[in-house]
Amino acid sequence: PEQRERIVVHLTCKALNRNALEAYAWRLAAEGIRNILALTGDYPTAGFGGAPQPVFDLDSVGLIYLLSAMNRGLEVPGRGGKKQTLPPTDFYIGCAVSPFKRTERELVPQYFKLVRKIAAGARWVITQLGYDMRKFHEVKLFLEARGIRDVPVVGNVYVLTKGVARLFHQGKLPGCVVSDELWELCNKYGSGPDKGREFFRELAAKQLAVFKGLGFQAGYLGGLAKPEDFFDIIERAERFGENDWRDFLREIRFSLPDEFFFFEHDPETGLSSSDRINPVYLESKKRPARSREVTWSYRLSRWVHRIAFTRNKGLWNLLKRLYARWDKKPGLAAKAMYSLEKTSKFFMYGCRDCGDCSLPDCAYLCPKRWCSKCARNGPCGGSHDGICELDDKPCFWARVYERLKAYGEEEEMLTGEPVLYNAQLMYTSAWANTYLDRDHHAPKDDSADTEGKSSPPNGG
Numbered sequence: 001p002e003q004r005e006r007i008v009v010h011l012t013c014k015a016l017n018r019n020a021l022e023a024y025a026w027r028l029a030a031e032g033i034r035n036i037l038a039l040t041g042d043y044p045t046a047g048f049g050g051a052p053q054p055v056f057d058l059d060s061v062g063l064i065y066l067l068s069a070m071n072r073g074l075e076v077p078g079r080g081g082k083k084q085t086l087p088p089t090d091f092y093i094g095c096a097v098s099p100f101k102r103t104e105r106e107l108v109p110q111y112f113k114l115v116r117k118i119a120a121g122a123r124w125v126i127t128q129l130g131y132d133m134r135k136f137h138e139v140k141l142f143l144e145a146r147g148i149r150d151v152p153v154v155g156n157v158y159v160l161t162k163g164v165a166r167l168f169h170q171g172k173l174p175g176c177v178v179s180d181e182l183w184e185l186c187n188k189y190g191s192g193p194d195k196g197r198e199f200f201r202e203l204a205a206k207q208l209a210v211f212k213g214l215g216f217q218a219g220y221l222g223g224l225a226k227p228e229d230f231f232d233i234i235e236r237a238e239r240f241g242e243n244d245w246r247d248f249l250r251e252i253r254f255s256l257p258d259e260f261f262f263f264e265h266d267p268e269t270g271l272s273s274s275d276r277i278n279p280v281y282l283e284s285k286k287r288p289a290r291s292r293e294v295t296w297s298y299r300l301s302r303w304v305h306r307i308a309f310t311r312n313k314g315l316w317n318l319l320k321r322l323y324a325r326w327d328k329k330p331g332l333a334a335k336a337m338y339s340l341e342k343t344s345k346f347f348m349y350g351c352r353d354c355g356d357c358s359l360p361d362c363a364y365l366c367p368k369r370w371c372s373k374c375a376r377n378g379p380c381g382g383s384h385d386g387i388c389e390l391d392d393k394p395c396f397w398a399r400v401y402e403r404l405k406a407y408g409e410e411e412e413m414l415t416g417e418p419v420l421y422n423a424q425l426m427y428t429s430a431w432a433n434t435y436l437d438r439d440h441h442a443p444k445d446d447s448a449d450t451e452g453k454s455s456p457p458n459g460g
């Protein structure tokens with residue numbers, strides 16, 4: 001049992017839907033394993049006989065929400081239609097954050113999503129692997145700036161080899177970054193007689209020392225190395241002098257050209273300054289630059305939402321009554337409205353008729369159309385230079401961020417209940433589902449406006 005306490009299971013959403021994730025979590029609980037790192041997961045690209053179908057029924061926020069609900073005691077339908085509460089689990093739920101992003105439109109949504117993960121129930125954080133100690137430190141600073149001081153942060157140390165460094169440098173592994181400058185060093189030492197063994201071990205040991213110096217809860221040591229190599233790295237880290245880490249953090253500063261930092265640089269420490277947010281960023285919040293993302297369709301969508309989809313305002317009550325009537329007596333009018341909805345949303349957003357619409361959550365961009373993982377709660381960690389990890393389009397959430405920022409609304413990404421897609425609504429009218437409180441926009445508390453609420457329709 002003591003050893004099981006040390007195991008951290010990485011649970012991802014790429015190949016399991018919510019039922020399978022829950023079943024897997026029950027199995028872990030039965031086996032006495034508590035520590036779960038909840039991740040969205042990389043997009044699956046290879047498998048037996050070809051590439052598998054990706055799942056991504058939940059994303060990391062949804063998974064954390066599910067595991068937290070299990071910790072509270074999951075409510076399920078019991079005998080005779082009564083609710084039954086299952087025994088609570090005791091998972092120690094962790095989440096990941098990827099600070100190694102070059103642009104503001106990628107990095108800030110990463111930090112915002114981290115806050116959402118913690119609000120959903122994550123109790124510890126691990127960073128993506130990286131080789132810029134100032135960027136690692138920013139994660140702690142950001143959490144502190146948001147008043148989150150009681151969530152331990154673990155630094156990630158990946159022991160490089162020349163081959164792995166090349167893959168990271170070429171962007172072959174989503175979210176893993178090796179800059180040109182670091183690659184030159186890896187190439188130089190990796191071509192030496194010891195294949196860079198000494199250099200790579202020393203680099204990892206120095207990173208561990210910096211994490212300790214900066215007050216990280218722990219350093220997570222990984223890589224394609226043997227156990228004795230890991231022990232050697234730990235021993236090296238322990239042999240350093242008490243204040244050596246201050247020099248190391250200046251050495252390990254392999255950021256990308258023009259990389260965005262959330263906080264201002266402090267030349268005295270070589271780190272980011274805890275009390276000075278990047279002034280260019282602050283200025284851009286006051287006067288957002290013109291963005292190509294702010295299209296006529298975005299402006300129109302905001303206007304339509306304001307007059308027709310804002311609860312208890314504008315046309316809301318009228319349309320709600322109409323949809324309630326059509327729901328009781330479906331007829332031609334209901335069919336015509338559904339056709340109008342599907343056609344207009346297809347041409348404006350590339351709508352896939354999922355029935356549980358996240359356009360208002362995503363600045364009127366469709367996650368089913370534009371995000372490869374259909375992530376509805378914020379970006380995965382896979383983007384690079386603003387491009388999706390699949391290399392085929394700009395990252396969906398970077399676009400969402402730009403659209404929101406143009407209206408000073410980007411901090412809305414920090415708030416809101418986790419969005420869980422309801423597949424029962426597939427191929428049904430999302431407008432009807434919103435007005436009739438069948439979708440995820442329905443109020444969750446007792447103050448809910450329940451007039452016209454009905455059970456989900458049966459399929460499409």
Ligand code: SF4
Nearest residue numbers: 351352354357358366
């Ligand atoms: S209904 Fe679903 S598929 Fe259609 S626009 Fe909304 S989120 Fe996208």
Ligand code: SF4
Nearest residue numbers: 371380388389395396
């Ligand atoms: S669009 Fe962005 S959030 Fe979606 S899968 Fe690609 S990198 Fe991840």
